Amino acid sequence: MALEMRLPVARKPLSESLGREAKKHLVVPGDTITTDTGFMRGHGTYMGEEKLIASVAGSVERVNKLICVKALKTRYNGEVGDIVVGRITERRRSAEDELAMRGFLQEGDLISAEVQAVFSDGAVSLHTRSLKYGKLGQGVLVQVSPSLVKRQKTHFHDLPCGASLILGNNGFIWIYPTSEHKDEDAGGFTANLEPVSLADREVISRLRNCIVSLVTQRIMLYDTSILYCYEASLPHQIKDILKPEIMEEIVIETRQRLLEQEG
Amino acid sequence: MASVALSEAEKVYIVHGVQEDLRVDGRGCEDYRCVEVETDVVSNTSGSARVKLGHTDILVGVKAEMGTPKLERPNEGYLEFFVDCSANATPEFEGRGGDDLGTEIANTLYRIFNNKSSVDLKSLCISPREHCWVLYVDVLLLECGGNLFDAISIAVKAALFNTRIPRVRVLEDEEGSKDIELSDDPYDCIRLSVENVPCIVTLCKIGYRHVVDATLQEEACSLASLLVSVTSKGVVTCMRKVGKGSLDPESIFEMMETGKRMGKVLHTSLQSVLQKEESLGPKRQKVGFLG
Numbered sequence: 001m002a003l004e005m006r007l008p009v010a011r012k013p014l015s016e017s018l019g020r021e022a023k024k025h026l027v028v029p030g031d032t033i034t035t036d037t038g039f040m041r042g043h044g045t046y047m048g049e050e051k052l053i054a055s056v057a058g059s060v061e062r063v064n065k066l067i068c069v070k071a072l073k074t075r076y077n078g079e080v081g082d083i084v085v086g087r088i089t090e091r092r093r094s095a096e097d098e099l100a101m102r103g104f105l106q107e108g109d110l111i112s113a114e115v116q117a118v119f120s121d122g123a124v125s126l127h128t129r130s131l132k133y134g135k136l137g138q139g140v141l142v143q144v145s146p147s148l149v150k151r152q153k154t155h156f157h158d159l160p161c162g163a164s165l166i167l168g169n170n171g172f173i174w175i176y177p178t179s180e181h182k183d184e185d186a187g188g189f190t191a192n193l194e195p196v197s198l199a200d201r202e203v204i205s206r207l208r209n210c211i212v213s214l215v216t217q218r219i220m221l222y223d224t225s226i227l228y229c230y231e232a233s234l235p236h237q238i239k240d241i242l243k244p245e246i247m248e249e250i251v252i253e254t255r256q257r258l259l260e261q262e263g
Numbered sequence: 264m265a266s267v268a269l270s271e272a273e274k275v276y277i278v279h280g281v282q283e284d285l286r287v288d289g290r291g292c293e294d295y296r297c298v299e300v301e302t303d304v305v306s307n308t309s310g311s312a313r314v315k316l317g318h319t320d321i322l323v324g325v326k327a328e329m330g331t332p333k334l335e336r337p338n339e340g341y342l343e344f345f346v347d348c349s350a351n352a353t354p355e356f357e358g359r360g361g362d363d364l365g366t367e368i369a370n371t372l373y374r375i376f377n378n379k380s381s382v383d384l385k386s387l388c389i390s391p392r393e394h395c396w397v398l399y400v401d402v403l404l405l406e407c408g409g410n411l412f413d414a415i416s417i418a419v420k421a422a423l424f425n426t427r428i429p430r431v432r433v434l435e436d437e438e439g440s441k442d443i444e445l446s447d448d449p450y451d452c453i454r455l456s457v458e459n460v461p462c463i464v465t466l467c468k469i470g471y472r473h474v475v476d477a478t479l480q481e482e483a484c485s486l487a488s489l490l491v492s493v494t495s496k497g498v499v500t501c502m503r504k505v506g507k508g509s510l511d512p513e514s515i516f517e518m519m520e521t522g523k524r525m526g527k528v529l530h531t532s533l534q535s536v537l538q539k540e541e542s543l544g545p546k547r548q549k550v551g552f553l554g
Contacts (some may be wrong), residue, residue, distance in 0.1 A: 001293040001525065005532040007540055008299040008315070008550040087268060108268040138276040140287050193272060195279045205289040238289025243297055 002239070009244065027054040027069060034067065042068025076146040076170040078124035082115045083155040085136070085168035086126070110136040110174065112166050132156060136166075137192050139176030140208050144215045146171035150222040157223040161230055162203045167221060173211060175204050206233060209241035210250070217251040224261070229254040266355075267479050274484045278470040286474065286481070293525065295476040300417065300536050302425035304551055309398075310426030314418040317478065318408025320352075321415050323400065323422040327429075329443070330397040332388065340387025340395035344372040345402070346415070352407040361404070368402070368415060371463070375416070375492040375501050380459045382423070390433050394443065398426065409478040412490055416463040417533060423460060424537050427452040461492040461500045462529050464522040468510060473518050475525050489518045493526025495534070 027033060033045060033052040041047060044056040045067060054060070058071040078084075088109050091097065105111070112133050113126035128134050149167050157165045158178055166174040177200040179192070196204075210229040211221065219225055232253040233241050240246050269277075277287060284291050296317035305311040308324040315321075333341060346368040348361025355361070376382060387396040400422065402415055430451045434442045467477040467485035474481060482488075486508025492501045499519065504510060510518075540547065 001528065002291075003295040003298070003525070003528050003532050005298045005300055005536045007536060008301050010548065010550045087270070089268065106271070109270045110273070136270070137272045139273070140276070141273065193275050196276065198283055198285060201280055201283065201285050202289075205285065205287060208287060209289055239291075239294060242288065 004243070025060040026058070027060055028057045029055055033060055033069070038065065039067045040065050042066045044069030044071060071147060073145050074147050077122065078115045078118045079169075080115055080118060082169040083112065083166070084115060084124075084126065084170045085110060085112050085141070085166055085172035085174050086170070087172075105135060110141065112136060112168070112174065136174055137176065138196055139174055140204055142173045142175065142208055142211050142215075144171045144173060144211070144221065148215060148218065148221050149173075150220045152222055159207070159223065159227055159230070161207075161227075162200060163207055165207070165223065165226065167223075173221070175207050175211075177204065202238060206230060206238050206241070209233070209238060213241060213247040213251055214254070216247060219251060219255065219258075225254060225258060228257045232257075267483055269480060269483050273480070277481060277484045281469045281472050281474055281481070284472075288478070290476075292472055292474045293521065295525075295529075296478075298414075298417065298532075300421050300533065300540075301550060302421050302537070302540060304549070309428060310422045310424070312418045312421035312425055314414050314421065316408070316410060316414040316417075316476070318406055319410060319414045320404075320406035320408075321411075321418040322403040322405055323415070323418040324403075325422045325426045326399045326401070327396050327426065328399065329389070329394055332392060332395040336384070337392040338388050339384035340397060341384060342376055342382065342398045342400055344369045344376075344400050346372070346404070347402065348404045348407075352404045356404075356407075364411075368411065371412065371490065371503065372400070372402075372415070372419065374503075375461050375463065378500055381461060381494075381500065382459075383456060386453065386455070387428075389431055389443065390441065393441070394433075396428055398423075407479070409480075409482055410465055410476045412463040412465050413476065413529075416461070416492070417529070420457055420460045420462060420533060421537060423455050424457045426455055428455070459494050459496075461494045462526055462533070464491050464493055464525045464529065465489070466491065466518040466522055468506075468508070468514065468518070473514070473521065475521070489515060489522070491519055491522030491526065493523055493530075495527065495530035497523045497527050499523060 031054045033054055035051045037050065039052060041052060044054060044058060045052050046055050052067060054069045056069055056071040058069045061068050061070050088105055088107050091107060111128065113128045114133060115124045116127040117125045146169060149169055149171060155167045159165060162178060164176055164178045177196050207230055210226060210233055214221060214225060214229055229250060232250045236246055280286055281292060299315040302312045304313045305324050309327040310325040311323060313322050332339060346365040348356045348365045350357045389395055400419060430446045430453055432444045434444055464475060465488055466473045466475055467482060467488040469481060469485045477485060487504060487506035487510050490503040490505060491499055493499055
């Protein structure tokens with residue numbers, strides 16, 4: 001039985017804890033980025049009255065002659081080929097639909113799919129035309145901001161610690177136990193409702209808490225960062241990971257390992 | 264109550280986890296999430312408190328105003344509760360969507376305070392049958408992340424602890440007309456004793472076990488919950504069952520015992536945090552809303 005009550009502590013500004021020398025150039029929509037017309041405009045900018053203006057709130061990134069504004073927090077914008085994890089909220093009510101789909105998918109079910117096409121109003125159309133997509137079974141869903149999910153070649157990861165991840169580009173992250181038998185004859189539409197072992201549960205809960213800590217400290221999520229965070233959290237109990245001081249400690253260690261790996 | 268949609272498989276996962284005493288975030292069945300309490304956050308109230316319990320964020324403000332005592336209780340002041348479920352908390356509360364939940368919570372608060380010992384109402388009386396202090400307790404739901412009742416009761420207790428009521432004197436004229444004089448010193452005030460103010464412990468029945476401090480997902484898997492209002496001495500002042508499902512009398516007894524245990528721990532922790540905050544004095548750095 002544990003209960004911890006504490007007084008709130010003011011958050012330190014992120015740049016202090018990171019030790020960055022150069023401050024980021026932050027802009028809000030309507031801010032002038034530069035009056036120099038020699039730059040090419042990238043995402044998040046538009047040209048108006050001889051100057052480059054930002055259209056989203058974020059930090060300015062410059063690569064040679066290309067200027068773009070990377071938004072800190074956005075709604076998900078679909079791109080063709082993205083992997084997404086989604087929950088069924090509504091469905092078409094027609095006779096064929098009733099007969100065919102209701103046996104497989106209900107409202108509230110989670111599925112993994114790929115973006116097939118994007119409409120001009122921003123709506124996306126999805127397909128599950130591969131055995132690796134389909135209905136998701138037992139596991140844990142974590143919802144994060146889409147801007148924190150790094151774009152990679154593959155978004156399906158089997159981690160060595162015993163669980164698997166699906167990093168949806170829309171910010172929905174699915175953690176599930178790696179099933180022993182990989183034969184998916186049913187094509188992934190029947191869920192296995194047998195109890196998951198305690199060891200697997202511990203791994204999944206630990207991964208979930210690690211992802212939540214990385215998100216609180218605004219670290220990009222990809223398989224390596226999540227794995228390093230998992231390893232850094234092993235000395236602590238699973239429920240302690242969400243305590244502010246332990247969260248900070250784990251994330252600082254993860255960040256150091258990531259910097260070492262890059263440099 | 265705000266609810267999330269969950270798939271059958273997710274519900275099965277949560278239920279099996281609870282039965283093995285390992286919840287989704289690694290807690291056991293009797294563990295609370297980390298609670299943050301801060302008082303005196305709203306400057307134009309007599310007392311205020313903000314409580315953050317995981318993703319649940321509650322703000323309580325207490326305003327002391329003068330009024331006439333109720334007819335059946337001429338020697339006592341009284342408390343009025345109002346709960347506002349703002350649309351900030353969840354889109355379901357847009358427009359009048361949050362009114363039902365608001366009245367339910369307010370009625371529960373009235374019930375748990377509806378006894379002689381929770382708050383010393385006689386100390387709120389200024390002159391019998393004529394003037395008394397009325398404490399308007401306003402609860403604002405900023406964010407809804409499960410376990411609303413517990414967080415609200417903690418915030419109400421902390422706000423009442425923080426409440427400072429101005430000291431008044433009743434002066435009688437020669438003609439017999441009474442005049443109320445407010446003391447000149449703005450810091451001359453009376454404080455309420457919150458020793459017997461109860462806190463609510465919500466126990467949700469999931470599978471064949473019960474959990475405290477359920478998240479929104481866990482609440483969606485639970486068919487029945489028991490709200491137990493416990494004082495710091497472990498005395499149960501009121502009990503209420505919510506939910507569509509049924510509860511076995513044996514499990515009600517077990518849940519009540521757990522509620523009493525957790526209630527005592529809750530009170531000791533809250534008391535020590537409030538004392539610590541008070542000992543930091545008026546020069547403590549307030550975190551407030553932009554921290």
